[in-house]
Amino acid sequence: MSISRIKHAAKSLKTFQGIQFEQCLDDGENAERVGKWLLEVSWEVANKVGGIYTVIRSKVPITKKEYGNNYICIGPYNDSFVRTEVEIGESSVSAIRETVKEMQRYGIHVVTGNWLIEGYPQVVLFDIGSAAHRLDGWKGDFFQYAHIGIPYHDRESNDAVIFGFCVFWFIGTVRMIFDFLEQLKHDKHRYVIAHFHEWLAGVGLVMTRLRGYDCALVFTTHATLLGRYLCAGSTDFYNSLPWFNLDKEAGDRQIYHRYCIERAAASCAHVFTTVSQITGVESEYLLHKRPDILTPNGLSVKQFAALHEFQNLHAQNKEKLNAFVRGHFYGHYDFDLDKTLYFFIAGRYEFSNKGADMFIESLARLNHMLKAVGSDITIVAFLIFPTSTNNFNVESLRGQSIAKMLRDAVQNVQGEIGKRLYEICLKGSIPNPDQILRNEDLVELKKCIFASQRSSLPPICTHNVVNDATDPILCALRRCQLFNNRSDRVKVIFHPEFLRSTSPLLPMDYEEFVRGCHLGVFPSYYEPWGYTPAECTVMGVPSISTNLSGFGCFMEEHVSDPGSYGIYVVDRRYKNAEESVQQLVQYMFDFSQLARRQRILLRNRTERLSELLDWNTLGIYYYKARQLALERIHPEIHEEMMKITQNFSVLRPSSAPSSPGASRSSTPAPMDDDFTDDEEEQQSPEDQSAYQHSPFAKIPRPQSAKNLVDSPFNRLDDNDEDDSNADSGINLQSNHGQQTLRDDVLADPTYKSSGKSQILPDSTLDKLGLNL
Numbered sequence: 092m093s094i095s096r097i098k099h100a101a102k103s104l105k106t107f108q109g110i111q112f113e114q115c116l117d118d119g120e121n122a123e124r125v126g127k128w129l130l131e132v133s134w135e136v137a138n139k140v141g142g143i144y145t146v147i148r149s150k151v152p153i154t155k156k157e158y159g160n161n162y163i164c165i166g167p168y169n170d171s172f173v174r175t176e177v178e179i180g181e182s183s184v185s186a187i188r189e190t191v192k193e194m195q196r197y198g199i200h201v202v203t204g205n206w207l208i209e210g211y212p213q214v215v216l217f218d219i220g221s222a223a224h225r226l227d228g229w230k231g232d233f234f235q236y237a238h239i240g241i242p243y244h245d246r247e248s249n250d251a252v253i254f255g256f257c258v259f260w261f262i263g264t265v266r267m268i269f270d271f272l273e274q275l276k277h278d279k280h281r282y283v284i285a286h287f288h289e290w291l292a293g294v295g296l297v298m299t300r301l302r303g304y305d306c307a308l309v310f311t312t313h314a315t316l317l318g319r320y321l322c323a324g325s326t327d328f329y330n331s332l333p334w335f336n337l338d339k340e341a342g343d344r345q346i347y348h349r350y351c352i353e354r355a356a357a358s359c360a361h362v363f364t365t366v367s368q369i370t371g372v373e374s375e376y377l378l379h380k381r382p383d384i385l386t387p388n389g390l391s392v393k394q395f396a397a398l399h400e401f402q403n404l405h406a407q408n409k410e411k412l413n414a415f416v417r418g419h420f421y422g423h424y425d426f427d428l429d430k431t432l433y434f435f436i437a438g439r440y441e442f443s444n445k446g447a448d449m450f451i452e453s454l455a456r457l458n459h460m461l462k463a464v465g466s467d468i469t470i471v472a473f474l475i476f477p478t479s480t481n482n483f484n485v486e487s488l489r490g491q492s493i494a495k496m497l498r499d500a501v502q503n504v505q506g507e508i509g510k511r512l513y514e515i516c517l518k519g520s521i522p523n524p525d526q527i528l529r530n531e532d533l534v535e536l537k538k539c540i541f542a543s544q545r546s547s548l549p550p551i552c553t554h555n556v557v558n559d560a561t562d563p564i565l566c567a568l569r570r571c572q573l574f575n576n577r578s579d580r581v582k583v584i585f586h587p588e589f590l591r592s593t594s595p596l597l598p599m600d601y602e603e604f605v606r607g608c609h610l611g612v613f614p615s616y617y618e619p620w621g622y623t624p625a626e627c628t629v630m631g632v633p634s635i636s637t638n639l640s641g642f643g644c645f646m647e648e649h650v651s652d653p654g655s656y657g658i659y660v661v662d663r664r665y666k667n668a669e670e671s672v673q674q675l676v677q678y679m680f681d682f683s684q685l686a687r688r689q690r691i692l693l694r695n696r697t698e699r700l701s702e703l704l705d706w707n708t709l710g711i712y713y714y715k716a717r718q719l720a721l722e723r724i725h726p727e728i729h730e731e732m733m734k735i736t737q738n739f740s741v742l743r744p745s746s747a748p749s750s751p752g753a754s755r756s757s758t759p760a761p762m763d764d765d766f767t768d769d770e771e772e773q774q775s776p777e778d779q780s781a782y783q784h785s786p787f788a789k790i791p792r793p794q795s796a797k798n799l800v801d802s803p804f805n806r807l808d809d810n811d812e813d814d815s816n817a818d819s820g821i822n823l824q825s826n827h828g829q830q831t832l833r834d835d836v837l838a839d840p841t842y843k844s845s846g847k848s849q850i851l852p853d854s855t856l857d858k859l860g861l862n863l
Contacts, residue, residue, distance in 0.1 A: 119159015
């Protein structure tokens with residue numbers, strides 16, 4: 092796969108209605124000329140609660156380039172975050188200043204300023220507590236207009252009502268000021284777009300629509316509320332979607348009022364979006380609303396000038412992990428770190444939703460396979476799931492202390508030996524062994540070695556978990572007998588805390604940790620998008636995802652044979668749990684058999700795909716959603732935009748009919764024939780013809796990945812200096828012929844009765860027999 096072809100695929104994604112998205116990124120000049128304003132409303136603006144904080148924060152720079160000072164972020168006031176993330180000050184926009192003064196006159200504490208992140212956007216934050224005295228009246232108004240009642244005991248819903256009405260008040264006042272300026276000063280018309288994220292911001296959207304304000308409304312659900320609850324309850328979710336009694340399910344979980352807010356927001360929005368195709372199917376059944384546009388989540392991608400730069404980062408951070416592993420496995424450190432691979436899974440502690448159950452079961456089978464074939468490869472699997480803990484595990488801290496003591500002792504002996512060598516050689520003599528290593532040095536080393544022995548096994552958890560006996564991960568590890576025995580080729584480490592560089596145990600932040608690992612494994616059952624595998628891709632780390640995650644669906648749709656680029660997709664939609672586990676085990680086993688140079692080349696290919704996940708590429712999905720919302724209430728905006736874009740370099744005439752590739756859910760358009768990349772010249776004539784003439788061409792599989800070895804055990808010599816043909820040995824399995832989700836419909840209804848449930852059974856390790 093050539094870089095030029097990936098760049099062309101990314102370029103085709105950036106094109107909408109003949110306009111390059113990059114041409115809209117003019118620091119707000121066109122938005123100011125047309126009079127477009129964007130209000131981004133979310134509970135997680137300058138308030139880190141979950142993943143939406145990352146979405147908005149990373150999207151701010153590209154949105155600010157499009158709207159300039161006409162971009163305002165609106166959220167709740169959280170003092171602990173505001174003190175460190177917001178520079179408080181008066182807004183530079185007169186309409187915002189007047190609106191804030193009007194609300195403050197009625198006792199609402201409103202804070203304005205700039206968010207201290209890249210892009211430096213303006214923020215308007217409402218203090219929920221200062222408006223709490225209006226809660227009962229606002230609840231009555233909400234019931235009067237939307238017929239949705241909010242129980243008094245649900246604090247989160249009460250906060251959502253207060254926040255929603257503050258936003259509603261703010262939008263109405265700003266709109267009134269704009270209309271006043273337009274009539275009094277004959278000023279241009281202002282087009283206001285309000286983009287709401289998740290149900291917590293939905294009250295403001297519903298009230299704005301029901302009161303008929305002149306404002307284009309966009310609502311994005313990153314995961315349906317009811318869907319998350321249903322999956323957390325071990326429900327056969329995707330096979331039962333058409334048959335759920337929605338009102339009963341929401342009522343049984345005491346979230347009926349929240350569910351009503353989310354469903355009303357999706358219905359009242361001029362444009363409803365979700366982050367992935369699989370979430371779109373879920374929304375169609377649970378919210379009875381098909382999304383107008385899919386808006387996948389992107390990342391701020393840092394491009395390296397040379398490939399070796401991110402490879403160097405991998406080597407540096409892997410050495411930090413090596414240092415931790417040496418201490419953690421003291422007394423049992425009998426494996427070669429040069430033949431050790433680091434796998435990991437991370438995310439919110441949702442045992443089944445995040446696929447931790449499948450990951451642990453697969454590790455047990457992988458351990459059995461590696462021992463059965465006599466492999467000398469060791470797998471260290473990290474499970475990063477924050478949960479309640481008492482403190483660090485004493486054995487874990489002791490291991491790091493002993494490793495440090497031994498390292499210091501060896502360094503002291505090295506220093507003394509160096510001095511003796513220098514003195515003896517300076518006198519013109521050749522030193523003998525007794526002069527170099529003295530008895531006192533041996534005694535000191537023996538003390539350290541004896542102190543590092545232990546009879547117990549290395550701990551499987553780095554902390555003392557509060558509910559150790561009932562913790563799902565610890566129970567699964569015990570059930571599968573993953574205890575870090577000497578004979579085990581798979582070692583496990585459960586780290587129930589967020590990674591941070593100040594930790595006395597594993598002093599690494601999350602980015603450093605990911606860069607040091609070899610493979611991320613995320614076999615999620617419920618994952619509307621999946622930032623963890625996307626972050627792996629951006630950092631050049633291969634990953635395993637599923638076709639029930641938005642990221643997995645996106646990659647299957649836009650990349651032919653994603654496994655060739657280090658993006659493995661496990662089928663959890665059309666296979667039962669047993670088949671999915673076997674597929675996951677095979678992926679991990681095949682990866683463990685790759686030679687070091689093959690893994691390096693695979694990381695290079697993975698990192699090349701990062702441009703597809705950049706907000707500079709995916710930002711056009713949000714651009715299209717906002718434009719569609721504006722056109723639905725102001726059809727004349729299209730003519731206004733055409734006047735502005737007359738100076739653009741239009742790629743095709745406006746009279747030309749839309750091609751199927753105009754849909755953002757389609758694959759990139761075919762590319763021109765002007766490539767000079769060396770790898771492109773190696774493509775077979777059949778591949779080139781198929782790529783050039785297909786109207787739905789994908790990024791093809793790299794030519795080098797087609798030369799498969801006969802056996803996954805045929806490894807290249809790691810010490811071979813010539814790596815020009817290392818790529819030819821990569822053995823990657825293809826998913827060709829498997830059904831995917833790109834048809835945007837559920838499987839055949841008869842599938843429900845086929846028994847293919849994704850609820851994992853008890854461990855089936857005893858059933859493996861000789862099948863492995």
